[in-house]
Amino acid sequence: MKKIWLCLLSALLTSFCLTAQTLGTAPNGVFTAADIEYWVGSGSKEAALVLVFNDGKTPQALVWGYRYDGTKTMKQMCYDIAAADPRFFFQECGGTNPSCVVGFGADANGNGSFSLQNPENFSDVVNPTTQNINPSTDVDGFMPVEDADRWQAGFSMTYWFLTSNGWTNNINGWVGAVWSDFTSVSGLSMQTATYVSMTDPNGSCPSVNGLNVAEIGTNDATIAWNLHTASNSYILQIKDNEQTDWTNITEQTTTDTFFVFSNLDANTDYTFRVKADCGNDEESVWSSLAFKTLCNSVDELPYLENFDSYSSSGTEAYADCWNKFAMGTGDNINLAGAAPASGSRSLYFYSLRTNNFTSTALLPTFEEELSNLSIQFKLKSQNVYGAIIVGVVEDDTFVAVDTVFVSHGGIWEQKEVSLISYEGNGGVLALRPYSSSTQSNSCTVYVDDVVVDYAPACLRPEGLTVARGDDATDVALNWSADENSHWLVFYKVSDEETYSYAEFMTNSGSISNLEYATNYTFQLASICSNGDTVRAFEQVEYTTPMLAENIPYSCNFEQEADAQEWMLKNGNNTNKWHIGTPNNQTNGILYISKDGGSSAEYNTSSTSIVVAEKLFDTGESDSLTISFDLTIGGESTWDYLKVYWVDVDTNYIAATSTTTYYADKAYSNNVLFTNHSTYYFLNLVSGTQNFSVTIPNVANSMKKLVFVWKNDSSSGNQPGAVIDNVSIQQVWAGEPPQPCDAPTALAVNNITQTSADFSWSGTATSYEVRLNENAAETVTTTSKSFTDLTANTTYIAYVRAVCENDNSEWVSTTFTTLEAEPVIVPPTVTTLAATEVTHEAATLNGTIAAGSEAISAQGFMYKATSAADWTTVAATGETMTATIGGLSAETEYEYKAFATTASGTVEGEVMTFTTLANSGLNTAEGAVATMTVYPNPASERAIIAVSGVENGAKIVVSDMQGRIILSDNMTSKTYELSLENLVSGVYYIRVVGTTSTHTQKLIVE
CATH class of the missing domain: 2.60.40.10 (Immunoglobulins)
Structure with missing residues (x-):
């Protein structure tokens, strides 16, 4: 594995770095900027790269000229030279964003061939495929295959000194790399070496220089370059950086010194390259330029940026679509990986007071008006003086909106700034670091989890x-x-x-x-x-508190209920409190376990702070004696148990921070025990020991006994805390009060589905009673009725005696309410209007919807309205009808639908109808003629039905004043009369035949 080596030249060499924008004379006192024949880049500043190979060859030092604007590092200069000159080679050390270099070389004879071989094995040959040789290719100590070429690479005893004071440091003037080799040729330096300038690799058709981005947009870019000395014709290509090579990239030509590319993708990395066409089949080498199109404005809210999607951090790492503004010399804004609020990275600000804290981070632009938005973020500063100024950059001017300070140093805090007060037009949302300390020369703050959204309609509440x-x-x-x-x-x-x-x-x-x-x-x-x-x-x-336990109290953790009575606060820690019997024990204990309770051992490499506690009603004694058995290992002042007796509102919770105050070794408030001479904790006990203390009692108060286990992430001794036989006993200054006997003969009687009577025997004057875990109620009798219970449910009834100085223990009995009686759903019965009413008959209508019981009978009951008795007629089906006859003409009848089940009879609404008049008229054949109008009353239409009337009859409708509303021919035995144009009222319907006339009254609703 290659060793990363960053070489720094001594102050003697760095003193030769010049600060002027032009180079002047080189450190050897002979070579000058005028001697440089080949320049890379363009700009108002000049620098030169001098490689002193110390390899015994001539020339001793090779020189490239470099022009630039702004600030550049040695690393950036070498990348730019390699992009312009295919003869230049180098190798960085490994890792992402390398910060050092281990090799330099040159195809010095310019024949396009550059290979390296192992001097100890000539068959071990490396042919670099890139000018920045992959650091995984080990070419330390290799030599060029062609003697005219140059290469030096190595580490430890052989390495490159860099006069820039580092690979990633800013350059200024003559930038040297001097090979140091203490095993062979050595001794040349920047001051003693003979310099020779590299010539243009293209000879009479040099490469195009001065490439720059003249204009840049989201979907277009204008690239410009210097006028070529030997040609006014250029060949150019452009590709996005996801394309691996130029093979299929279309070439374009121009005679201008600029080109406008359109239809580009927003927020995309591109590489542009251009070469000169010098004629006679002679072309320069490609010159290239990398650029990135601007981002589209954010058009969807909320906008989120947590800085976690980027693979690198460091001085050059930054968020996508963010920019920087008014950066001061020595200031930096970049992505950092140290303790972010969430995920893997945050945004780091470092700004100097001498720069007036002007360095600014610019967010993406937003489609929405900024005055409608707010920005939320998490903020951390090294101290309470650190702050972020939220503002807007408009026309190259920073307009502050609000300054937010941290409340505590070193921790993340949530912040929000509304931009409603911003009255500008457009602009870019910006963050600028600030420090109110007059003692500090710099400001360091971190920002994470940025959210930009619509501003809330009112103030966000706080302070709960x-x-x-x-x-x-x-x-x-x-x-x-x-x-x-x-x-x-x-x-x-x-x-x-x-x-x-x-x-x-x-x-x-x-x-x-x-x-x-x-x-x-x-x-x-x-x-x-x-x-x-x-x-x-x-x-x-x-x-919320536990139910308070009475004192005296003792617990050996043998009963299942013991685990329910203690509150164990373990959080997500690896080491947790458990109650039970671990593998290496035979009795129940309260203990720390790393494996879910299987063993009483703790994980010494996982920081844990966990809490076990129980609430007590202290009673009226003068003092209390608190004791327990303890077996414990631990580590020095790092892994231990703390024991507290605290008020009911004290809330210690599980944590992982070793700075948690109640887990601190020096915290002493309300601590009951210590076996350390300086601090307040228990650990490293030999065997099992009993710890006991008697303390004054705060009578009739609520107190908690709390065990806090703490361990860090280093070594430790097993086991963790193992606790047994916890006891709290009352201590009286004088005669102790008489014992408070618990009630006896508990019974529950008169149990129903929703109530029960609870009774007991006892001699106390009052008792506390509760049902299940509900709040207790005080009664002065030996009984209590429970109501509003749930059917078929098991309950536990508790009672205890309340004595003068104490309470008895709780005693209980269990009972179960009766099952609920089945709910009977009756059938649904609906009576509908009668139809086909004549002078002696009618059809009754209704519906039946079954309930939960079977229907044994259904149908209708009817009678003349003036009659007392009902007549029943059966009907079937969910929609049922029954025709009844033998009725009296011109008589009002009542009727209703019904359904009978085992639980009784359900009847529908009582409705009425009136039979028609019997006209007594005869037809030519001697039959009795009838006429029926239904429904009656009616609202939309009415049906006129006739029988026994000769053909050719007319139907005539008239109102109460005798005005004829309608006259029409009867073409069948029924006629449908539309009532749409009739107002509410009484009308007469007449059917007029050749030998008879029939009249019926119609009510229109």
């Missing part, structure tokens, strides 16, 4: 705090007051997905009826005046 409420399962909420007046607090069990929410009209409130001993996540949101919801950035974690 969550604390214990009036009850253990209640929380009290407070947050910062602002211009908003309507808020939501979203909350959920932390390891679940679905949020609930509570609504508030002031900046405080409470949420009740949470679960005991459960970790919740809370997030605040504002409801803006336009109805938008704007959520706070931060989420707040809160763990």
